Amino acid sequence: MRIRGLSRGQTVLRGVVLAVGAIAFLFPFYYMVIGSLQKSPDTTIAGAFPEAGNLTLSNYADINGRINLLQGLVNSGIFTGGVLLCTVVFGVLAGYSLAILQWRGRSATFALALLVQVIPFQLLIIPLYVLIARDYGLADNYLGMILPFAINSTAVIIFRQYFLQVPRELFEAARIDGAGEFRLLWRVALPLVRPALVTVVLLTFIGPWNEFLWPFLITKESSMQPLAVSLANYISNVAATASNPFGAVLSGAVVLAAPVVVLFIAFQRYFISTDIGSSVKG
Amino acid sequence: MSATDTIRPAGGARASGRPGHGGGERRLKHPLHLRVFGRNPLGWLFSAPYLVFVLGIFAYPLGFAVYMSFYDYFFAAPGAVVDRPFVGLDNYLQVFTDPKVLQSFGNVLVFLAINVPLTVVLSLLLATALNSVVHFRTFLRVSYYVPYVTASVAVVGVWLFLFSGNGLVNTLLGPLAPSPSWLVNSHLAMPTIALFVTWKQLGFYILLYLAALQNVPGELYESAATDGAGKVRSFFSVTVPGVRPATVLVLLLSTVIGANLFTEPYLLTGGGGPSGASASPVLVMYQQGIEQGHPGYAAAIGIVLVVFVLIIAWLQNRFAGGRD
C-alpha cells in the first residue's frame, strides 16, 4: 500500500536512502562470500573486490570433504522444523488466548512469557542440561535437542501483540453469529495475523538454525549433530590448521546462511496483502 | 491523541473485558468453573501447552538458580559428597560491591541508551519506506534481513575489518579517526558494539514493523490525505500511532535482548576488553559461573540482572506502552 501524496523528488530520495542502507547491510554478506572464495586471505581494502587470480572453490570443497553436509542439513531441518512446528501451533494458541480470551491467570501467564525472555540462557544452561540429559534421559535424542527451544516465548509475545491489533469488532461480530472459539481463531484471527505468522517463522527459524552450544551439549553422536555444530567444529579445527583459515570460517558461514536466505526469499512475499491491507489501493 | 482513538477502537472493548471489570455482583452468581477459570476457560486450554512447556523446562532451572544464589554453590557430580554452605545474602552483597560487576551494569546501560532508541527509530523508518516501495522490493527486504541471519563469527570478522585501526572506517575518517581505535578505546568500545548490534538485529525489528504496517487500515491514510495531511504528518498521525503495539514490542525486545548481551563483546573485544569497558553482566556471569566455578555468585548476578531488566521494561511500559 503506497502512501499517497509522495512527490517525485521524495520518491527518488526514498529510493536513494533505501539503496544506500541496503548496501550497508549487504556489504558484510558480500564480503563474506568474496572472502570465502579467496585462495589466500586479503584483509586490505583491495581484498573486498574479486581478483581473478585469487578465486577458488577449494574452501567449499574442504568443508564438503570433512563434514557430511547432507546429514547435517537433515539434522538441522529436524531440529528447526520441530521447533517451528511447536512454536507456530502452540504459540498461536497461547498468543490468542493471551490477547483475546478472558481467563484467570492470563496476566500471570503473560508475565511468565516475559520472564522467560528476560532470563539469560547462560544462567540456566547447566541445570537445564542436567534436567534434560539426566532426569528426562533425552541425551542424543532429537527431542532433547528441541525441547528447550520448543515454544519460542518471543513468538508467543509477538502473536499476542498482533492479535491485540486486530479490531475487536470483528470478533464480537463473529461471536454474535455463533462462531466457536476454534472457528474464530481459524477463520477470523489467523488470516488477519498472517504477516505475524510469517514474521514468527522467519525469526524463530534463526535461533535453532544458528544455535551451537545446546545441540552440542546434548548430542555427542556426530551423526545427530546439526549443521551449525559440525560447522563450528570444523571452524575451530580448521582455523588452526588450514592454509586459509579466514576463508574456511567464511565459507562455513556462507553454507550456514544460504538456506536461510533462500527461505526468506521464498516467504517474504507473504508479508503483503492481508484482508485489511487489500482494502487500500496503491 | 484523537488519532489514537480512531485507530484503536479496540482499546475500549478490551478494557471492559478485564478481570474485575465485570462487576462484583454479577460474578458472585457465576458457577464455580467461571470463578476459577475466568470468563473464557478455553484460554486455559489454549495456553496449557505453553504453560506446561515453561514449567517443565524453565521452572526447575530457574528455581534452582534462585536457590543457588543463596549458597556458596558449585556444580558437582551426582553422588559426590561436597560442602556447599548457605551464605544468605552474601552473594548479593558481593554483586553490589564487585567493581567488575558494577562496571558491567554501567556498560549495559550505555549500550541500551544507544541501541534501543536507534533501533526503534531506524527500524520504523526503514520499514515504512520498505513497505511503500514498489521496485526491487524483494531485493531490498533481503538486504536488510541478511545481517540478522548470518552467524556472528562471520559478521564479526567483517566488523573488525571495518573498525580496526587502519580499517575502512578510519581510512575514510582520516585525521578524525579516534585514537586508540574504536574497539580498543575504553570510551568507544561499548558504543561501537551497540552500533554493531543495532545493525545486526535491525532486520528482525524491520520484520516486526513490516508485519504491523499491514494491519494499519489504509482508509486512515486516505482520510488523513483528505484532511490535507502531508506525508510527514500522516506518518506521525497515522503510522506511528497505528503501529504502537509493535513499538511497545520492539522496545521490550530490544531492551531484553540488549540486556542479555553476550556473544558480541565475547567475539568483538575478546571477553570484555579494554579494561572491562565492554564487559556485559552476562559475560561476567559466564566467566564466574561457567568458567571459574562459582555458579552461586553467577546466579546472584543473573537474578539482579533479571530484576534490573524487569524494572526497565516496566518503566517503558508505563511511559510508552499505555494500556498494554
Added chain:
Amino acid sequence: MQRRRWTTAAAAASLVALALTGCTNNGGASTKALSSHGPITIWYSNNEQEVAWGKAMVKAWNAAHPKETIKAQEVPAGKSTEEVIGAAITAGTTPCLVFNNLPAATGQFQKQGGLVDLSKFPGADKYIEARSGKAADQYKSSDGDFYQMPWKSNPVMIFYNKDIFKKAGLDPDHPKLSTYADFLATAKKITSSGAAKYAIYPAPTSEFFQPNFDFLPLYAAETKGTPLVEDDKSTIDSPAGKDVLQFWKTIYADGLAGKEPVQNDAFASGTSAMAIVGPWAIPVYKDINWGEVPVPTKDGMSADQIYTFPDAKNIGMYTSCKNQGTAWDVLKFATSQDQDGKLLETTGQMPIRSDLQTVYPDYFAKNPAYKEFASQAERTVDDPTGPNTIATLQALRDFYTKAVIAGDGDLDSQLKQASDKITQTWTAK
C-alpha cells in the same frame, strides 16, 4: 500433537516429584568400580591429526580386547571443551576418559567430584613418574595425588619469519632475540623498516588463558621455573615479574605489537614477524620460511636453561565411569611407548616423557624442526592446579590488559594490587 502434550505433562509431573525428593544419591566413587572391567567411552579432541591418532589407537585396542571395547567421540578443541565437560560432570554423563583435559581446569573438575584419583590404582604414581619424570610433579593436586595423567605438551617458543627478517636487514640465521634489549632493538628494526606492520602479535584479548601465551612463558624463563602461585601466594610482585611486565609494556607502548583483536593469524598473514606458539603450529606455517628461538630473558640465558609454558593437554578419568579398571588399562595403553611414538608421528605434539629424544631418535633425526621443542619440553611451568586456577588467571589477565596492553596508570602500584588479588583469589574457598 496431542500425544506430545501428554508426554510433556508427564515429564513435568515427574519433575515435580524429582524436585521434592531432591538429589538422588547414586553411588559415587566406589572401590568396586576401580577394578571393574567392560566397555568404555572416551572423548578426544576434534582436530584432524588427533582424531586420526585416536581412531588408530581405539582400533588397536578393540582388536585385542573384544570384551572391553572403546567407543570414541569427539569434543570441540576450542574454548567450549570445559563447558561441555563441566555440564557432563554435573549430569553424570561424562565418558570414562577425556583426552583433552586443560590442566588449568583440573582443580575445578576435581572439586566437583568429577575426576577419579588416579593414584588409587596400584602402581599408578610409579607409572606416571617413570613416564614423565620431574615434569609430572606440577600436575599433582594439593593432596599429593594425580587427578590427571600428564599426556602431551606444546612448549611455546618464538617463531620468526626469516623472509621478513631479511627484508628488515636482520640476520635471519642468527636473530638477536635472547635479551630484552636485543629483542626490543630487533622488533623496532622490523617495524621501522616497514618489513612487517608489527614485530609480534600475542592475542590482546581478555580470555583467562591468554597469559599463557605472553606473560607466563617469559616469567617462567626469567625466574628459572617459578610458578605463578607458590605456597598459596602470588609470586609476581618481584623484580623478575616487574622486568617481564615492563618488557611487554614497552612492546605495546612502542607499537611493536597490535592492541586490537584480529580475526586471522597475524604471523601466517605476514602482519607480524614473530609469533609465540608451540609445535602444533609447524604444519600451519608450512608456507612460511620460519625459524624458532626460546623466549627472551632480561640478560639472556643459554637455551638449555630456559623454561617456558608447556600448553599441555592431559587425560582425565571421570567418576561416572563404571569400568574404571578397563579405563586405567586403556590409559596405560594409550600412553605406552608405542602409542606415544604414534602420537608424536601423527600430531607433532610432544608426549610428556622424560626420555623423549632418546626413545624416538629416528623421528627427531627425520624432523629436526621438532628437536628444539623436545628439548624445551623438559623445562616447563604449567598453570598451578587448584579449584580457583581459572579465576586466578582471569585476575592476572584483567590487570595485564589494563596496566600492560593499554598501559594505563602506574605499573608498580597496580602490580602490588594485582598480586594481592591473585593470592586472595587463589585461596578463596
